[in-house]
Amino acid sequence: MLSKIKITVAVFIICIMPFALSASPSVCLSLDSMFVQDYFKGYGDIQTNFQAGVNLGDGFSIMVPVTVTFSPYDAETFYDCGIFLQYFPLQKGPYLALSVLQLGLCPSASNEEDRIIGLNETILGYRIGLFKNFYLEPQLVVRDPSQTFSEEYSHLRGIYSGYETFRIRLLFSFRCIDFKEAKK
Numbered sequence: 001m002l003s004k005i006k007i008t009v010a011v012f013i014i015c016i017m018p019f020a021l022s023a024s025p026s027v028c029l030s031l032d033s034m035f036v037q038d039y040f041k042g043y044g045d046i047q048t049n050f051q052a053g054v055n056l057g058d059g060f061s062i063m064v065p066v067t068v069t070f071s072p073y074d075a076e077t078f079y080d081c082g083i084f085l086q087y088f089p090l091q092k093g094p095y096l097a098l099s100v101l102q103l104g105l106c107p108s109a110s111n112e113e114d115r116i117i118g119l120n121e122t123i124l125g126y127r128i129g130l131f132k133n134f135y136l137e138p139q140l141v142v143r144d145p146s147q148t149f150s151e152e153y154s155h156l157r158g159i160y161s162g163y164e165t166f167r168i169r170l171l172f173s174f175r176c177i178d179f180k181e182a183k184k
Contacts, residue, residue, distance in 0.1 A: 028053060030065075030137070030173040045071050045160045049171065059088040063097060069160055076159055080104040080119055088127075097123040104152070117152040120144050127173075137171040 030049045051065035063084040070077040082102030088095045102119040125139040143165050144153050156163045 028135075028173045028175050030171040032169045032171055034168060034170050045069055045163065049169075053086070059091050061086045061088070069163065071160065078104060078106060078156065078160065082119070082121070084121075084123070092127060092129075094124075094126050097125065104156070117155075118149050119152065120146060120148055133175040135171075135173040135175070137169075137173055139169040139171060141167040141169055143167065 028051050030051055032047045032049055034047075047067055047069045049065055049067045051063055053061050053063045055061045063086045064082070065084065066079070066081045068077065068079055080102060083100045084097045084102075085100055086095055086097040099119070099121045102121060104117045104119050106115050106117065120143070122142045122145050123139050124142075125137050128136045128138075130136055143163075144150060153163070153165070
């Protein structure tokens, strides 16, 4: 499985390299504020999100989010990372993000093969600029829309009660680094 993943990543990087070289990269730090609701519902799961992105122009961008899910009551922590193709049909505001490659890491899995699992998500979102470098992003996340990784998601739902198929996120995002502005 890992060799297929390496080949997929290499092909994807080669395909986007010409766009990325002429693009405007930035790094955002986002926090999913819906963990407060999950906490009071009794789920107790906290999800934090860090993402870097590259604007490719014409409404397209690449987003690389890293999400950490943990429970303050349990030692189990779940990490997932992916490469998402993000499309803004109106150049700003609403967007659709599709995972091109997404992996999860379960460090406490007893079997070595179960530590790295494949995942798949689709995100419908809307980016609202609050003021310079601060954004509010309501999102609807659909986990495993194609039902390809149903066993993996069932396992995750067994550990994290808030890890549902549909998740509403409310991200508060701060653009930490904008390389385009740094060049000026």
